[in-house]
Amino acid sequence: MHKYILRRLGFGMLTVFGVSIIIFVLMRILPGDPLVAVFGMEGFTKLSEADRAHYMAELGLSAPIPVQYVRWLGDIAQGRLGKSFFRDESVADLIIRRGPLSAEIGILSVILSWILGLPVGIISAIRPNSVMDNTARFFSILFLAVPGFWLGMLIVLASLFWFGYKAPLIGVSLWADPWTNFQLIIGPAVVLAVGQAAYIARMARSSLMEIIREDYVRTARAKGLLERLVVVRHALPNALLPVITLSGILMGFVLAGSIPVERAFGVPGLGRAMFTAVIERDIFVMQNLVFIYSLVFVVINILVDITYAWFDPRIHYQ
């Protein structure tokens, strides 16, 4: 087990390294002079040759590409993560300021998705082709097709239309004002949860239906256990394994989905920061945010794999 964890971590490191190279290359093939992005076309033409060189050096863009890359890695290692083109704020500060809101949204959405998706999947599996099952499947197929940000826009519109309600627009931390904070995160969390729940319900249904046919479940029934106990104590734990893996994969859905969803709700989280960086073509912020998002995704999937190995004693990793 320890060996497995170490190996998994090793591969994870390699992946993070590969990811950093891909991001770095992408952000350096950006068309046009980065100074055009900072000063605008007009400001750029007004700069003298010397000024341009000065600013490029200040931004660290005049060094050879490999040197820039190594400097960036050093920057990451020191936890500074570079500075924005436009604001006097390091990306690390940006993440500390806006990250918690997005993290809350992500965590709440995962919890809600299990609360929503799992019971639906279980009921569907126990009574296949019943009215409940068909309704559940209809909704899960539907929610796989609904774009989260659109659902968000509809919720914002509907709550305004019918209840005259508008969520607060300023970012408030959970500790300063829990109620305002909750109003901010609940909308995006529900939207992201519904999307995940659709996948989870489908997976839980098919996985449980497969497990229920196994011999040991029949044995449990044959010795006269209550059906409820058979499902909850015997079948469910094994059926959950693929759902756990899926939930890890779905983190990609949450991380990426939160960007348009935060925009739809106007929540000032990290996704909004990413949106702003893209619009302003702020390559330093973009480079580091993309890296952080991918890092989080990789780490969560390592954790999921380890959890999986820990839950499933049948698997022996050499």
Added chain:
Amino acid sequence: MAQQSDISSVGQLRPLAASELSMSGRARQGVKTFAKRNPLSAFWAVVAFAIVSVTLTAPYIAPYDPLKPNFRVMTKPPTAEHYFGTDQIGRDTLSRVIYGGRSSLFVSFIAVVLGTTSGSLWGLASGYIGGTFDMISQRIIEFLQAFPDLILAMAIAMAFGTGTWTVIVAVAITRISFGGRIIRSVALSLKEIAYVEAARAVGASTFRIMALHILPQCVAPYLVLATTHLGVAIIIESSLGFLGVGIPPPTPTWGNMLAESLNSGLVPPWWLVVFPGLAITLTVLAFNLVGDGIRDTLDPRLRGSR
């Protein structure tokens, strides 16, 4: 009944026998089987076909010019003249939804054709050739999978600057890794099968074996993959449009229409939000259900289990 092939152990999806592909009669039979087994999917296939036809014939069907402002009817709710209402500068929303579908579907189709196909071919080669090539390919595919797909697409779209082809490339690259993985596993299991070994024994070249013996077996899983990817591609494309890195306005896409609806002040008019989103949902739903149906038809092991 589609003919059963004896290689049912291959991957999750039953590969088609080479003879099944070449005969159009079999194809017709396949469509019939598909419709009989999956009436729901058949219905949605008709819907998908209708959506594609409407967007293809947009210039004849759309009631107005999607780009022409009309300052007499700015931000008007749906009426008899404008079924879906008009936007802030009086452009007809219905026409824009139709034309938007044209660009959204074009981008998604090409992206899937490029991305899923190149990924699948790569997976095929990496699975069959194996060795160092496979090892390196697997690592690269892992790197690509370490990005949440929309985030990778955003970074690419930003790197190459705005434009239709940028969006296509951005969406296509996010599709590569899936093709790479799934088709690789199919190729891996086919590698050891007797007829492939026989081809090797008589001295067929690696390329010949891959093209004539492995490739035909990968068509079925590829088709399923491509149909499901269409839905995903449409969602990514519209998210990019919504985030301002898709096809730039004034060309309408479903994503940038939704983004523009937010520009009209604090509260966007409902018809500017509802219709483009409904179009996305309906299209993705149709492609997903068609994909489900194709999978059921091609994979005998799933039959009756749903």
